[in-house]
Amino acid sequence: MISRVLAVAGAGVTLVGVVMLLVLAAQAGWFGPELRVVAGGAFSVALVYAGSRIYRKSGGRVGGIATAATGIAGLYLDVVAVTVIYEWLEPAIGLVAAFGIAAAGVALAVSWRSQPMAVLILAGVAVCGPVVTGGITLSLIAFFTATFIASFAAQLGRDWPYLAAVRTLPVVVATLVGIAQAVSLDVVGSDALPLLIVSGIVAAFGVGSSVELLRRNAADVMASVMAGVSAVPVLAVGTLFEPWAVTLVEGVVAIACVVVIAMVSWLPALARTILTIVGSLALLQAVLVPTATELRPLALLVVSAVLLATAHRGTSKPAYYSALAFGLFGALGYLVVSPPAAMMDARYATDEFGVVLAGVLLAIVLAGLVMVGIQLKIVEKNAQACSVVAGLASLYALASATVALGVAAIGGTTGFVAGHCAATIEAMAIAMALLAFGLKSEKYAHTALLAGLSLTAVSVAKLFLFDLVALDGLFRVGAFIVVGLLLLFAGTRYAKVFADRAAS
Structure with a gap:
């Protein structure tokens, strides 16, 4: 245990030294750019070579893995510096080179059967990358995306859950920070298109790779969780675009989740639940963002009714829970557009026909939730209590809809x-x-x-x-x-x- 702690600490300190050589030396004007880059690359290659020699010696596994991982991470950061700081390489060539280094590094970790080595490489890149690029930038997000894709092969046929987390979280966090920065700087529309593209790539590859891992091992909990985590940026990136674009993007995400759940038979319950949540959140945005405030409850309840019909025909519990969520949001929205004050005083009464339709549909959805819940044996034990609650809520919905109809007509x-x-x-x-x-x-x-x-x-x-x-x-x-x-x-x-x- 002590040897591992010391080895990891040594790897971290050495990698910080490499970053200082690449960044701080450039800021201070020490040496020349060529000397700094060559020195960083040569030192990293020497570390990989030394690590391979140490690994072959008796008792050298821990030290060899830590040393080689430090060298590979240093090489990766050297390529990032050459591409971003000095701009000697075209971005596409730099990304290809970084992809190759990351792939070679995890391939070495696979050959040495060492998940800690792969984790050390990716963690070192994730921690030191923002220092080299001067913060979270589009270039850094692109490099993290390359690492995310290149390191997937190491997981095939291996139960390496920590690698799954450390290859996914950096690109997801960096993309979310990039989206937050774009919002604060009022970057919208076509200027935000790179973030949308990266978010889509991360979501598609994250879900796809998790599906493949689950095909090989349905008990892989981390794969199920990372499928949902990788989709978070694409759920957040809509804040940078017009409502119609948000509807289009999130609608595609929702449809993709439905297709995966319906077509992939080997998905475990956890993965289905997570993808159902992702699809529901995407559909929620697709429905709410372009819809006028007074019509949002109606839109939510329409979606709830469709999901409820799907749950009834397909005896699908995920579809039922999604219908329940949309129904609850619709009910809360209905209370906003048609509050009790609108029932008590004509001055506050609403005159929107959308509210009338929403009230009628809310009563239908509430009745359907109880009936389908009994069919799926979800509310079987509490059927009477659920019926009472649904009945009271339906009574209010129908009464307020009737009053609104009178005012509107x-x-x-x-x-x-x-x-x-x-x-x-x-x-x-x-x-x-x-x-x-x-x-x-x-x-x-x-x-x-x-x-x-x-x-x-x-x-x-x-x-x-x-x-x-x-x-x-x-x-x-x-x-x-x-x-x-x-x-x-x-x-x-x-x-x-x-x-x-x-x-x-």
């Missing part, structure tokens, strides 16, 4: 009063339907009866506590007459049914 206080009159009658009609269903269904008789009587009590309470004060004229008369007739019908119907049962 008629306008002003008159529309508000007409909407409340219709909402009371609507609630009473639903209560009657539940009571009638309870009479026909033995399995759900108790639940339907309880729900119907509860809703009847709520409707009558609203009639006397709110409508009696808020409504006027024919609307008040109409509400009382219709509700009264429905109550008479219900009482008569129940009396007849019980009489028939007693006679039989």
Whole structure:
């Protein structure tokens, strides 16, 4: 243990010395550029050679690995300096050279069967790279991308989870920092296109490489996690583009996640869950960003309904949980565009038809969530409690949608009063339907009866506590007459049914 700690510390200190030779010497004007570059490269090659010699000696495995890893990382940083600082190499040639050095380094680690060596190389490059390039730049992100791709082959057929993390995290973090810098500097549109390209490459290669690793070893947890991590930049890069571009990019990401989940049969549950989350977040952005505020709840609920139908037809739990998430976001958004104040005071009432459609769809989605949840045995034990919560929320959604419809159709206080009159009658009609269903269904008789009587009590309470004060004229008369007739019908119907049962 002590030997490993000392070897890693020595590698780190030596690599810092190489960086000082390449960067600080240039800043101080020591030597000439050619001498600095040649000295750094020669010293790095000497370290690789010395490491290979040490490795062959008895007890030299630890020292040889640390020394050779330091040399390879130094060579990589030398190429970065030649490309970025001195600009002696074209960027494309510099990236190819860096790719080759990284690939050769991890190939040596594979031949020596040493995950720590591969980790040391990539960690050294990740830590010292920003020092050489003077911070997080597009050039550095490009070099990290090359390293990310070049080091993948070392994972094939090997359980090297730490390598998976250390090859993915640097490019993801650097890209996210680059996106944050672009946002702060107001870099948008075509100027931000390189960040979009890099984000897409990292996401595509990250997910693709994880899928291949999982094909070989479905128990590889790190591969599943890194599939999600590699997609984070492409979820964030949309902040730099116009809404239509965000919809296009995130829509492609969502479709790609669906295709991978549907087509790749060997994906474990964790990977499916992570890709479902990534796809849902991408779809959330694709829906919300270009949509007007008052229509966002409707858009979210439409997506929830589609996912719910998919979960029902395909008995898919990931699709159900995505539908649940979009449904909850839609419900919260509906409370924003149609708050309780809009139900209590005509001055705050909304008159958007989008709110009307969202309220109706919210009630449908809530009912569907309970039904499909029972089908998939997700809410089976708490079905009654979930039904009560969904029923109460649906009642509010339908009532507020009805009031909004009245205001949108008629306008002003008159529309508000007409909407409340219709909402009371609507609630009473639903209560009657539940009571009638309870009479026909033995399995759900108790639940339907309880729900119907509860809703009847709520409707009558609203009639006397709110409508009696808020409504006027024919609307008040109409509400009382219709509700009264429905109550008479219900009482008569129940009396007849019980009489028939007693006679039989």
